[in-house]
Amino acid sequence: MRKESWDFIERAVFRTxxxxxxxxxxxxxxxxxxxxxIILKFMRVHEKRFASSFFxxxxxxxxxxxxxxxxxxxxGTGYSQMGFDDCLRFLAQPTPSYRRLIVYxxxxxxxxxxxxxxxxxxxxxxxxxxxNRSIGQFxxxxxxxxxxxxxxxxxxLLLYTAEGATTISCSARESAHALSxxxxxxxxxxxxxxxxxxxTKCSSSAYxxxxxxxxxxxxxxxxxxxxxxxxxxxxxxxxxxxALLDLRTKKFLKLLSYFHWNNIPFELFTLAxxxxxxxxxxxxxxxxxxxxxxxxxxxxxxxDEGDWDITYFDKMTISxxxxxxxxxxPGVETTLLQMHALVHAWLQYGVPSExxxxxxxxxxxxxxxxxxxxYTPSARYLTSHVLHLSSIWDKLHVNDARAFSRIxxxxxSF
Numbered sequence: 001m002r003k004e005s006w007d008f009i010e011r012a013v014f015r016t017x018x019x020x021x022x023x024x025x026x027x028x029x030x031x032x033x034x035x036x037x038i039i040l041k042f043m044r045v046h047e048k049r050f051a052s053s054f055f056x057x058x059x060x061x062x063x064x065x066x067x068x069x070x071x072x073x074x075x076g077t078g079y080s081q082m083g084f085d086d087c088l089r090f091l092a093q094p095t096p097s098y099r100r101l102i103v104y105x106x107x108x109x110x111x112x113x114x115x116x117x118x119x120x121x122x123x124x125x126x127x128x129x130x131x132n133r134s135i136g137q138f139x140x141x142x143x144x145x146x147x148x149x150x151x152x153x154x155x156x157l158l159l160y161t162a163e164g165a166t167t168i169s170c171s172a173r174e175s176a177h178a179l180s181x182x183x184x185x186x187x188x189x190x191x192x193x194x195x196x197x198x199x200t201k202c203s204s205s206a207y208x209x210x211x212x213x214x215x216x217x218x219x220x221x222x223x224x225x226x227x228x229x230x231x232x233x234x235x236x237x238x239x240x241x242x243a244l245l246d247l248r249t250k251k252f253l254k255l256l257s258y259f260h261w262n263n264i265p266f267e268l269f270t271l272a273x274x275x276x277x278x279x280x281x282x283x284x285x286x287x288x289x290x291x292x293x294x295x296x297x298x299x300x301x302x303x304d305e306g307d308w309d310i311t312y313f314d315k316m317t318i319s320x321x322x323x324x325x326x327x328x329x330p331g332v333e334t335t336l337l338q339m340h341a342l343v344h345a346w347l348q349y350g351v352p353s354e355x356x357x358x359x360x361x362x363x364x365x366x367x368x369x370x371x372x373x374x375y376t377p378s379a380r381y382l383t384s385h386v387l388h389l390s391s392i393w394d395k396l397h398v399n400d401a402r403a404f405s406r407i408x409x410x411x412x413s414f
Contacts, residue, residue: 002038002153005146009042012142013101013125014049022118023099024126024139029146030324030340032188032237035129036105038146042127043101050101050125058107058128064117091119103127107135108244110322114138131241133322145324148340149187154180157190158197158204175204182208184341188223189234195223216349219342238346241323249316251301253325254355256337257347258363260388265378266317267334272298272369273308280399281371281406288397294361301362333377364389364396368403383411 012025027035043053054071057063065084072087073079082090091100100123107114107130114135118126128135136143149157158176159168183189196218197207211218222232231237242250256264277298304312317337320326326339351359367389370382386404396404 002149005038005144008144021122022120023122024128024142026128026130026136026139026143027146028130028133028136028324031131031240032186032231032234033146034187035146039103039127039129043103049098051095051098053101054103056102056104058104060109061112061117064104088119091124092121094123100124105129108132110134131324133324148185149190151177151180151185154185154190158194172204179204179208182211186234186340186342188231188237189219189342192219192223192234215345234342235346238343241325244323245319248301249319252316253320254347254351255297255301255359255362256339257344258359259385261339261341261344263331263381263384264337265331265334265381266337267376267378268366268370269302269313270310271376271378272366275369277369280368280403281373282402284398284402287399290361290397291365293358294365297358297362298365332380336381360392364400367407368400371403371406379410382407
């Protein structure tokens with residue numbers, strides 16, 4: 001049970017104030033975080049509190065129209081000739097007892113205009129699930145952004161057995177906790193691990209050992225015997241969200257994956273743009289091929305018709321947020337970007353080897369441009385990203401090596 005999220009859903013649906021208004025709950029989050037599963041459970045638990053419950057495929061306008069018509073006509077022969085508009089008018093009428101519940105599931109298409117497909121009035125309670133974070137603008141006060149599980153919830157999921165409670169040793173709990181942390185408490189990755197452990201009869205500690213060596217293989221492996229899951233693996237869920245992006249935003253996300261997954265400062269990009277994505281604080285010798293390769297990647301991704309445009313950069317960032325692939329948080333004088341560690345790993349897994357070095361060169365170039373003599377808001381956040389690239393330190397060009405060493409020195413690492 002995801003108690004905090006469950007309580008939010010119950011409060012949003014059953015609140016007593018504003019009963020005369022259309023009531024909408026939006027549940028958004030990255031694919032595989034459990035949006036559909038928690039709402040299906042809510043429908044089962046509270047079935048008797050609604051006059052009827054409709055579960056609608058929200059993947060397209062055509063599917064929504066077809067499902068609405070199907071559910072209304074299934075109420076009886078008196079409704080068998082109703083068209084879509086008739087169905088919406090019928091659903092907008094008050095019922096003598098309880099309200100109706102309509103769930104629009106997986107409304108992921110950012111171009112879909114959902115409002116004309118929802119019955120008006122206050123006779124229905126509407127729940128929308130989506131990877132598209134902007135859906136929450138329909139109902140800011142009742143928008144649940146479903147993220148990862150709490151550590152306790154993650155451990156409980158890994159140790160859950162259909163037979164009910166059994167005595168679980170402290171070592172088993174500790175192993176489950178270590179595994180849940182390695183998986184970032186991501187629901188579908190935890191479900192995947194539990195399924196694998198059930199089929200192979202291996203322990204949490206044994207799965208963790210496998211994960212450390214075969215992470216990509218395990219996270220791409222289909223989950224067995226899980227009827228309610230939309231995606232067959234963690235990586236399949238990430239791929240579905242990634243597919244919603246345009247080509248350049250996909251490239252931008254790949255570039256971000258060559259930084260550490262936490263606290264990427266946006267000010268670094270505006271700072272680098274101020275210096276034309278090329279002017280280092282100190283240049284000892286002429287830049288090499290890696291610089292030119294990295295600059296080409298940056299120009300391709302971050303320049304709009306050859307020019308830096310912050311609104312274009314913002315547009316890509318909004319798209320990434322709306323697909324729940326990244327999140328933003330306030331830092332000290334700059335905005336910080338984060339992504340889930342498993343999304344970060346999946347992105348690295350999917351970049352062809354012939355492209356990887358170019359993205360790595362672009363990340364190196366951006367970090368080196370962050371080394372400035374004057375104070376910059378991004379400076380305090382760069383150390384972790386330089387450390388993340390420690391595997392290539394011995395291959396750095398002297399200009400980049402000098403910039404990296406200054407960043408580490410300022411950050412207190414050396």
